[in-house]
Amino acid sequence: VGRAGRVIKCKAAVAWEPNKPLVMEEIEVAPPQANEVRIKVVATGVCHTDLYHLFEGMHKDGFPAVLGHEGAGIVESVGPGVTEFQPGDKVIPLFISQCKECRFCKSPKTNQCEKGWAADRHDVMSDKDTRFTCKGKKILQFMGTSTFSEYTVVNQMAVAKIDPAAPLDKVCLLGCGVCTGYGAAVNTAKVEEGSTCAVFGLGAVGLAAVMGCKNAGAKRIIAVDINPDKFEKAKVFGANEFVNPKDHDKPISQVLSEMTNGGVDYSLECVGNVGVMRSALESTIKGWGVSVLVGWTDMYDFSARPIQLIAGRTWKGSLFGGFKSKDGVPEMVKDYLNKKVKLDEFITHKMALNQVNDTGCVVIMLQGCDPEFVPK
Ligand SMILES: NC(=O)c1ccc[n+]([C@@H]2O[C@H](COP(=O)([O-])OP(=O)(O)OC[C@H]3O[C@@H](n4cnc5c(N)ncnc54)[C@H](O)[C@@H]3O)[C@@H](O)[C@H]2O)c1
Ligand SMILES: [Zn+2]
Numbered sequence: 001v002g003r004a005g006r007v008i009k010c011k012a013a014v015a016w017e018p019n020k021p022l023v024m025e026e027i028e029v030a031p032p033q034a035n036e037v038r039i040k041v042v043a044t045g046v047c048h049t050d051l052y053h054l055f056e057g058m059h060k061d062g063f064p065a066v067l068g069h070e071g072a073g074i075v076e077s078v079g080p081g082v083t084e085f086q087p088g089d090k091v092i093p094l095f096i097s098q099c100k101e102c103r104f105c106k107s108p109k110t111n112q113c114e115k116g117w118a119a120d121r122h123d124v125m126s127d128k129d130t131r132f133t134c135k136g137k138k139i140l141q142f143m144g145t146s147t148f149s150e151y152t153v154v155n156q157m158a159v160a161k162i163d164p165a166a167p168l169d170k171v172c173l174l175g176c177g178v179c180t181g182y183g184a185a186v187n188t189a190k191v192e193e194g195s196t197c198a199v200f201g202l203g204a205v206g207l208a209a210v211m212g213c214k215n216a217g218a219k220r221i222i223a224v225d226i227n228p229d230k231f232e233k234a235k236v237f238g239a240n241e242f243v244n245p246k247d248h249d250k251p252i253s254q255v256l257s258e259m260t261n262g263g264v265d266y267s268l269e270c271v272g273n274v275g276v277m278r279s280a281l282e283s284t285i286k287g288w289g290v291s292v293l294v295g296w297t298d299m300y301d302f303s304a305r306p307i308q309l310i311a312g313r314t315w316k317g318s319l320f321g322g323f324k325s326k327d328g329v330p331e332m333v334k335d336y337l338n339k340k341v342k343l344d345e346f347i348t349h350k351m352a353l354n355q356v357n358d359t360g361c362v363v364i365m366l367q368g369c370d371p372e373f374v375p376k
């Protein structure tokens with residue numbers, strides 16, 4: 001049962017409108033209501049999907065909002081009906097809920113819960129309301145999580161309790177990017193031992209996909225990116241061949257087909273570009289090739305020749321790496337603590353929230369930033 005609920009005033013980076021930098025504001029965070037948990041956010045990553053909403057998406061009504069959906073924190077207080085969480089618990093807020101009651105949650109085939117933010121596409125709480133206000137205006141909670149705020153309120157069906165030993169400035173990456181890419185390889189593609197894989201796009205999602213292929217026992221892992229600076233990092237996660245499409249005159253699918261005697265067993269698109277999605281499919285071998293869409297866009301249609309699938313290829317998509325969120329995230333935290341999964345190697349910079357508009361940042365510390373990590 002909750003503490004006496006009071007409004008918390010705290011700092012947050014507010015996206016007032018699309019295509020504009022985020023603005024540091026003092027916001028009011030209401031107490032948690034029934035089945036809700038108020039979380040002190042300690043650290044958050046920046047995922048491309050935040051930038052997509054701000055700069056690329058067409059959802060002009062999804063503002064003003066607090067972005068951020070890759071965070072980790074500590075429960076500050078709980079609302080009525082919350083039995084699973086207590087103040088002080090380490091948690092990761094989830095942009096895809098797991099109510100454990102709906103037909104999707106009951107099926108082992110999917111992680112698509114029917115409830116919560118992801119189900120109805122409101123950039124707010126599950127009851128279509130928000131717990132944030134600023135300057136008298138309602139502020140939407142992007143993906144239901146809003147981790148670019150010192151405090152946030154999330155329904156308990158979208159919160160994972162994690163091992164108290166977990167360092168929050170590392171495991172925050174499991175709130176989106178790392179689970180997404182890793183799970184796309186191990187859960188969705190189901191990469192097999194000894195196989196040949198290609199990963200297109202080497203942001204956090206693609207690097208995690210490389211790590212998934214590696215842990216699944218893939219023999220050849222071909223990392224593809226138009227930015228060759230990404231290859232060094234991809235090597236750390238297990239990639240052993242590197243292709244820059246810009247170095248070739250022919251289509252990248254042809255290059256990969258020639259390198260692999262007909263195509264790769266598995267390809268993962270981690271860019272969010274429908275042209276790359278097609279190339280990734282066409283790079284797989286006929287008969288059994290599997291290509292997984294991980295990159296995000298809702299503005300364009302994809303296309304390919306039907307013969308690609310008729311010849312035995314499979315084209316699939318993956319949301320949050322196919323992980324059932326509440327169950328999967330604590331397991332991934334354990335895998336990190338047991339050194340099966342790398343996280344530290346993803347982090348290029350640490351910075352404070354007021355530096356959120358700077359580029360190249362991976363982890364933002366909401367509760368004090370270690371000055372040694374602040375980039376020049
Ligand atoms: N499906 C999901 O659940 C889910 C979850 C999180 C993120 N995403 C999406 O995954 C994608 C990747 O996210 P991220 O944070 O790693 O992004 P990012 O921007 O950090 O990385 C994208 C990478 O793709 C490379 N790239 C661009 N064009 C390319 C091309 N034509 N060929 C090869 N490489 C190319 C870029 O150089 C960059 O290294 C985004 O679209 C994001 O929205 C999906
Ligand atoms: Zn994300």
Ligand SMILES: [Zn+2]
Nearest residue numbers: 099102105113
């Ligand atoms: Zn459900």
